Amino acid sequence: MNRPDVGAELSFQTAQYTPGMKWNTAGNLRRTAAFAVLPLLAVPSSFGWGDVGHRMINRLAMESLPADVPAFMKTPEAIAEVEYLGPEPDRWRSPSEPELSAAQAPDHFIDFEYADVIGTLPRRRYDYIAALTAAEITHPDKAAELQPSRVGFQPYITNEIWERLKAAMRQYRDLSAKDEDTKPVEAAILFYAGWLGHYAGDGSQPLHVSINYNGWALKDNPNGYTTEHTIHAKFESTFVADNIKAADVRPLLPAVKPAVNSLGEEWDAYMSYLRHSQSLVEQLYQIDKRKGFDGAGTPEGKQFTEERLAAGAGMLRDLVYSAWVESAKSVPDRQQHPTAPVAASARSNAGVLGACG
Numbered sequence: 001m002n003r004p005d006v007g008a009e010l011s012f013q014t015a016q017y018t019p020g021m022k023w024n025t026a027g028n029l030r031r032t033a034a035f036a037v038l039p040l041l042a043v044p045s046s047f048g049w050g051d052v053g054h055r056m057i058n059r060l061a062m063e064s065l066p067a068d069v070p071a072f073m074k075t076p077e078a079i080a081e082v083e084y085l086g087p088e089p090d091r092w093r094s095p096s097e098p099e100l101s102a103a104q105a106p107d108h109f110i111d112f113e114y115a116d117v118i119g120t121l122p123r124r125r126y127d128y129i130a131a132l133t134a135a136e137i138t139h140p141d142k143a144a145e146l147q148p149s150r151v152g153f154q155p156y157i158t159n160e161i162w163e164r165l166k167a168a169m170r171q172y173r174d175l176s177a178k179d180e181d182t183k184p185v186e187a188a189i190l191f192y193a194g195w196l197g198h199y200a201g202d203g204s205q206p207l208h209v210s211i212n213y214n215g216w217a218l219k220d221n222p223n224g225y226t227t228e229h230t231i232h233a234k235f236e237s238t239f240v241a242d243n244i245k246a247a248d249v250r251p252l253l254p255a256v257k258p259a260v261n262s263l264g265e266e267w268d269a270y271m272s273y274l275r276h277s278q279s280l281v282e283q284l285y286q287i288d289k290r291k292g293f294d295g296a297g298t299p300e301g302k303q304f305t306e307e308r309l310a311a312g313a314g315m316l317r318d319l320v321y322s323a324w325v326e327s328a329k330s331v332p333d334r335q336q337h338p339t340a341p342v343a344a345s346a347r348s349n350a351g352v353l354g355a356c357g
């Protein structure tokens with residue numbers, strides 16, 4: 001066995017299923033070493049919630065949409081299409097498309113422990129990048145960790161796809177009102193809904209919002225949580241595929257509630273959702289310590305996982321429904337809803353960073 005080759009391959013495969021693909025040299029060496037001693041350990045072929053979880057989330061969300069969405073979204077074909085698209089962004093992680101794989105990897109996660117260094121997160125991706133970049137200078141001890149691609153863009157990609165979906169739905173309303181062909185925009189709407197579902201689903205997985213994404217990474221570990229780099233795939237892929245059924249998740253879906261605030265922006269609702277996931281990170285490690293996700297797991301492990309998948313499906317349903325409702329609103333003029341010029345963004349970020357200790 002050519003050990004360096006095996007090491008390189010295993011290191012790559014491991015990086016595929018972690019949410020971060022964080023090319024930290026030490027981390028990669030650590031992961032490679034962990035796998036080198038377990039050469040026969042099966043490496044999952046899918047990531048995020050895994051194929052099973054992402055498909056389940058997207059299907060349950062579509063099946064539970066309120067009755068007043070357009071009829072084309074309720075057909076079995078539409079539901080099957082959105083279900084198929086649940087794992088779609090994970091299909092963009094192939095070594096056959098290395099640039100795409102690298103560019104989109106940070107969209108799947110956010111490490112709040114680092115993101116929070118900049119204070120309240122700005123709503124626009126490039127303002128966030130600018131703020132983190134500035135923080136690298138004001139926090140030189142954390143400069144490597146504060147690189148935007150290592151902190152992650154989870155809420156940004158979700159917000160941006162939600163807005164794409166809303167724009168397409170507005171177009172659908174417009175074409176319908178003119179009695180024109182809506183088939184092309186229907187295809188766009190289903191694609192955006194399915195794509196959105198992937199990230200809404202990732203957001204319910206506590207290990208997608210923390211630096212403890214694959215083994216307890218904080219120096220303080222008084223409770224002795226696992227530091228093995230296997231918990232991520234075990235929880236979201238292996239355990240789900242082997243033990244979780246859609247029929248058990250469906251009854252746990254939360255009641256429909258609009259995923260927007262009074263200004264028609266879904267950002268705050270989605271951030272609360274991510275923060276709730278963050279609040280469950282330690283509980284996940286506690287359940288893991290009690291073997292809750294090993295093999296057939298425990299009732300506690302199953303319940304936790306089913307609730308998280310239901311939360312993901314509920315959030316996707318609410319996002320899709322809110323996009324539909326919001327798409328009926330007239331477009332504000334640019335005076336009310338300006339596109340911030342770059343210079344203004346930079347100034348506002350300087351203000352944010354001024355409060356950063």
Ligand SMILES: [Zn+2]
Nearest residue numbers: 047048108202
């Ligand atoms: Zn993902």
